Amino acid sequence: MGIDDVDNLTADIERQIEAAIDQAHVILFVVDGRAGVAPLDEEVAQRLRYVTKPIVCVANKCDTADFDPQAAEFYKLGRGKLICVSAKQNRNREELLDLIVERLPAQEELETPKDVAMKLAIVGRRNTGKSTFINCLAESERMIVSEVPGTTRDSVDVRFERDGLAFVAIDTAGVRRKSSLGSDIEFYSMARAERSVRRADVVLMFMDPRETISKVDKQLAEYVLEQHKPAVFVVNKWDLMLPMPTGKMGNYVRSTFPSLDYVPIAFITAKTNKNVHAVLNLAQNLHKQASARVGTGELNKVLRQAVEDAAPPLRQNRRPKIYYGTQVGANPPTIVLFTNGPELLDNTYQRYLIKTFRDRLPFHEVPIKMHLRRKRRDDQVPVIEPEDAAPRKKKPKIDVSKLPFKTNVTDDDLRGGDNPYESELWKDL
Numbered sequence: 001m002g003i004d005d006v007d008n009l010t011a012d013i014e015r016q017i018e019a020a021i022d023q024a025h026v027i028l029f030v031v032d033g034r035a036g037v038a039p040l041d042e043e044v045a046q047r048l049r050y051v052t053k054p055i056v057c058v059a060n061k062c063d064t065a066d067f068d069p070q071a072a073e074f075y076k077l078g079r080g081k082l083i084c085v086s087a088k089q090n091r092n093r094e095e096l097l098d099l100i101v102e103r104l105p106a107q108e109e110l111e112t113p114k115d116v117a118m119k120l121a122i123v124g125r126r127n128t129g130k131s132t133f134i135n136c137l138a139e140s141e142r143m144i145v146s147e148v149p150g151t152t153r154d155s156v157d158v159r160f161e162r163d164g165l166a167f168v169a170i171d172t173a174g175v176r177r178k179s180s181l182g183s184d185i186e187f188y189s190m191a192r193a194e195r196s197v198r199r200a201d202v203v204l205m206f207m208d209p210r211e212t213i214s215k216v217d218k219q220l221a222e223y224v225l226e227q228h229k230p231a232v233f234v235v236n237k238w239d240l241m242l243p244m245p246t247g248k249m250g251n252y253v254r255s256t257f258p259s260l261d262y263v264p265i266a267f268i269t270a271k272t273n274k275n276v277h278a279v280l281n282l283a284q285n286l287h288k289q290a291s292a293r294v295g296t297g298e299l300n301k302v303l304r305q306a307v308e309d310a311a312p313p314l315r316q317n318r319r320p321k322i323y324y325g326t327q328v329g330a331n332p333p334t335i336v337l338f339t340n341g342p343e344l345l346d347n348t349y350q351r352y353l354i355k356t357f358r359d360r361l362p363f364h365e366v367p368i369k370m371h372l373r374r375k376r377r378d379d380q381v382p383v384i385e386p387e388d389a390a391p392r393k394k395k396p397k398i399d400v401s402k403l404p405f406k407t408n409v410t411d412d413d414l415r416g417g418d419n420p421y422e423s424e425l426w427k428d429l
């Protein structure tokens with residue numbers, strides 16, 4: 001309270017403080033126990049004068065009891081029970097918690113929080129509209145939004161409810177190029193964004209269509225891929241691009257992130273709420289896909305067909321064999337294949353299998369993790385391989401190395417006026 005913000009956000013900060021006081025059950029008035037009463041403390045005390053909620057005055061930095069007598073002068077501010085603590089030394093932590101609990105409303109008056117249905121990480125460069133999007137979802141001004149790049153300085157969990165379900169959207173500080181990392185905030189922004197990605201069920205990667213996709217965007221995308229997180233590319237501020245068709249931008253995103261070809265692209269205008277809830281629905285759908293489990297029978301049917309359509313090529317003069325597959329986990333869907341030697345299946349073939357699983361199992365738009373294991377001698381499992389001896393007519397063999405790895409969207413889809421990709425996104429979103 002009471003500091004004039006260099007970025008001219010003072011009024012916004014004031015509104016946030018008011019909202020916080022308004023929503024709280026108990027207020028902790030934190031002062032520097034060693035510094036003595038400062039004019040700003042008196043100002044804060046003044047602000048709290050008409051607040052009817054319980055207040056605890058927390059004199060921090062009292063690392064030992066020697067500091068307590070000095071801190072006693074905060075009594076004169078007359079705002080709540082005084083307690084001397086040290087956050088650094090963990091001093092009087094339990095006592096403080098007791099004071100808080102004593103002042104909470106009775107259990108019956110407190111709403112039991114619902115379990116969180118989905119955690120969303122909102123990441124991207126500075127000023128792409130991440131906080132605007134979150135305010136839109138939460139239907140209140142939970143985050144400060146401004147045209148000043150770098151407004152959000154840290155990761156913040158914003159909880160909101162919709163259709164009876166609870167969600168958490170993790171807002172993050174916009175990331176910046178490493179070479180321009182001038183301060184701690186900027187240095188930590190990437191580390192914090194990565195942490196948010198790890199904590200999330202689904203990641204929304206925000207972009208401003210007026211800017212070229214940068215190295216940090218790629219770095220973030222790389223991390224999302226590495227972590228096997230379901231994700232959406234969210235192109236925000238589309239109002240500024242209209243009436244331009246979305247295809248060109250879609251094409252640009254696709255060609256920049258070829259290994260994320262299964263990640264849906266959404267075009268939104270957070271400022272006017274356009275497609276914001278559609279993105280939430282899409283994210284829920286992705287979360288469902290990533291949590292799905294398929295039976296071993298179904299999986300092996302798909303695996304058998306994939307091997308029949310395109311047999312794994314010989315390697316070191318040995319023929320790779322895939323005996324059997326099974327899903328061992330969800331979030332991300334994790335599939336283990338038993339083979340006669342994991343080293344015999346090259347990357348191209350592994351990508352072909354993953355692509356086939358994605359197309360034919362309910363994992364259409366989410367990453368799949370695949371592990372190869374060598375079948376042990378005593379494993380009794382059926383061999384899945386093309387039935388060489390079978391005389392029945394087979395589909396023509398496909399040369400795996402030449403497979404285009406059909407993406408959700410092909411270049412042809414994106415060209416021309418009748419763009420199925422574009423209509424798909426605008427229609428659905």
Ligand SMILES: Nc1nc2c(ncn2[C@@H]2O[C@H](COP(=O)(O)OP(=O)(O)OP(=O)(O)O)[C@@H](O)[C@H]2O)c(=O)[nH]1
Binds near residue numbers: 125131272
């Ligand atoms: N035209 C337009 N402007 C938008 C839209 N969404 C956000 N903005 C504006 O973009 C600016 C940045 O918005 P923020 O929500 O603060 O962006 P942010 O990504 O949280 O930024 P940092 O916290 O700095 O990383 C603000 O001036 C917003 O009003 C949009 O859909 N259309």
Ligand SMILES: [Mg+2]
Binds near residue numbers: 132143144151152171
């Ligand atoms: Mg922000």
